Amino acid sequence: MxxxxxxxxxxxxxxxxxxxxxxxxxxxxxxxxxxxxxxxxxxxxxxxxxxxxxxxxxxxxxxxxxxxxxxxxxxxxxxxxxxxxxxxxxxxxxxxxxxxxxxxxxxxxxxxxxxxxxxxxxxxxxxxxxxxxxxxxxxxxxxxxxxxxxxxxxxxxxxxxxxxxxxxxxxxxxxxxIAEELQTPSHKFVRQFAERIYSGRLTERVMEEFQELVYKAFNQVINDQINDRLNAALNKEAKKQQIENVDIEPTSKVITTDEEMDGFRIVVAILRRKVGVDRIVPRDTKSYFGILLDDNNRKPICRLHLNGGKKYIGLFDEAKNETRHPIETIDAIYQFEEALLESLSFYDNE
Incomplete structure (x- = not known):
């Protein structure tokens, strides 16, 4: 918004x-x-x-x-x-x-x-x-x-x-x-709970004890709710990481070539006008050289296929479908400047 x-x-x-x-x-x-x-x-x-x-x-x-x-x-x-x-x-x-x-x-x-x-x-x-x-x-x-x-x-x-x-x-x-009662429970507020729980006579001493109990109980309830939400968020993030990690290929035996790094530098030069350089991250694999936003496998910017007989640059649409485009040299990456910049907009709301 x-x-x-x-x-x-x-x-x-x-x-x-x-x-x-x-x-x-x-x-x-x-x-x-x-x-x-x-x-x-x-x-x-x-x-x-x-x-x-x-x-x-x-x-x-x-x-x-x-x-x-x-x-x-x-x-x-x-x-x-x-x-x-x-x-x-x-x-x-x-x-x-x-x-x-x-x-x-x-x-x-x-x-x-x-x-x-x-x-x-x-x-x-x-x-x-x-x-x-x-x-x-x-x-x-x-x-x-x-x-x-x-x-x-x-x-x-x-x-x-x-x-x-x-x-x-x-x-x-x-x-x-509510904020005032949570901070300093009033006599009337405490009595609402004491009358339902305590079977004896509500003397001044008993009310003082219940005031402290009510204060502690409400704060514990709030803390428990906060912890439940934090745990739920952490569990959700952990599951998300597991899903992302499934697609990550092992980096062992992967050799990054000078040509791939030159291609990466060209992509960085194009994208740095919209995002910080530290957000553009390379991810080399056996089959392609990937470039991601925020080092997030769910935010692919492009893929460079440079180690086969023909060279390609793989560009993604909003649904993260890759389309390969042939290139003669890595300098041809500059021809896809508009498409690369547009790819950043796909992740604005994520």
Whole structure:
């Protein structure tokens, strides 16, 4: 997904530049506008991204929110920005006032690193006190990126986001409560288990003992689940390696010729424009000289057949079927430059 790489690139940029960013205005230009842009909105089009959007409140004129994003001439998201060093919590009351008069369904409060999305779940046309979705752009997980993608211009749907906002908001609160209970189990939480297990009177001393037991039990359950997943992943990788190793011919008695190495160097010279040299690996066998990506038998780039009466270069399609092409000399490998570069794209998603 292109959005994933764009978000990672922006996160890397923020990490490198933030210590040099001193003002709120610099935060907007260096961090916030690139984020709006990667969501598909044209930050240079004042009909789509409106800076200093007027949000007059009653008799108080001239109130402006930093940005308003429009779709079909209707504001769909207002954005209030702060310096990246500032705590966002103290500023949501300002956005609360803007939300009421802007007639938008969503509001974003951000310092370029922390992002908080608000809507009106609790009371219509009145911004909720708590965000329904928030994240740190320098620490993104797959599930968070999927939610960010819903705000992309090509995917934006008010009803779908609103329907999902409630689940996001309450899931976030539930996760927060679970984390707190796992760290320091509350009296009420511990009692839920103690009453089902302990037949005696639940004195203060007994409750203290159960608090420690509940804490240990929950952490053991989590650790067991993590270990089970790790073991399953390791077993899967081991089986994969066994399958790959079946196709590997023994390297004993295999002699690599100077001509094969010259051919390998030509392939490296072609491919290094797209991948690092260390990722292009030779694999010589009795019947051919193979060239692999990442030293992985499942990622063949080509095969050189140079030791018979005629010389060939074997190229692979996306299904890993080899087609041999005759060559007079190893310099003829340059004629297959486009096909060799194309072979790299077959493994982009693997």
């Amino acid at each position: 292109e959005l994933v790489s764009q978000l990672k690139s922006l996160a890397d940029k923020i990490d490198q530049m933030k210590d040099k960013i001193e003002t709120e205005e610099s935060t907007k230009h260096a961090f916030v506008l690139p984020f709006i842009n990667l969501l598909g909105y044209d930050t240079f089009n004042p009909m789509e991204v409106v800076p200093e959007f007027t949000a007059d409140i009653g008799l108080k004129k001239g109130e402006k929110v930093d940005y308003a994003i429009f779709q079909n001439e209707v504001p769909i998201l207002i954005v209030e920005c702060k310096n990246w060093k500032e705590n966002l919590t103290v500023h949501n009351s300002q956005l609360f006032r803007y939300f009421h008069v802007s007639k938008t369904k969503f509001a974003l409060l951000t310092n370029g690193i922390q992002y908080q999305f608000y809507t009106d779940l609790d009371e219509k046309n009145k911004m909720d006190e708590k965000p329904f979705f928030e994240f740190d752009i320098t620490n993104l997980k797959d599930a968070v990126i999927q939610e960010i993608n819903k705000f992309h211009k090509s995917n934006f749907d008010v009803e779908k986001i609103t329907d999902n906002a409630s689940a996001l908001k309450y899931t976030k609160e539930i996760k927060k409560l």
